[in-house]
Amino acid sequence: MPARLPKIPRLTLFSGPNCSLCDAWMKIAKAELAKVKDLYHFDLQVINIQDRGQETWKRRYVYWIPVLHLDGEEIARGRWDASNVLTALRQRDPGLNSENSSK
Numbered sequence: 001m002p003a004r005l006p007k008i009p010r011l012t013l014f015s016g017p018n019c020s021l022c023d024a025w026m027k028i029a030k031a032e033l034a035k036v037k038d039l040y041h042f043d044l045q046v047i048n049i050q051d052r053g054q055e056t057w058k059r060r061y062v063y064w065i066p067v068l069h070l071d072g073e074e075i076a077r078g079r080w081d082a083s084n085v086l087t088a089l090r091q092r093d094p095g096l097n098s099e100n101s102s103k
Helices: 022-037 055-061 082-092
Strands: 010-015 043-048 065-072 073-077
Touching: 010 022, 022 082, 065 082, 073 082
Parallel strands: 010 043
Antiparallel strands: 010 065, 065 073
C-alpha cells in the first residue's frame, strides 16, 4: 500500500473592508501568518465577509475580524499572533515540527 501524503493545512482568513481598525489588524494578521509560513507550508484563502454570498460569515464575524480557521475550524478571532497559529497546527498534527515540514 502506498504511503499517504500528509494533508496540507488549509487556513482561511476572514476579513472586511472599510474599517481602519480592521485594516490595521489585517496587516498584523498577515504579518503573523508570514512568520508561520517561514516554518510550515499551508494553503491560505482570504474571504471578505462583505462580499456577496458571505452573509453567514458576516453575521458571525462582523465584530471579530480578523478571524482564522484551520481546516474549517475556528482557531482565532480578534487579536491573535503566530503562536496561536503554531499551537493549532501542532495540535492538528502532533508530529509536526519545523524540521520536517516542507516549505
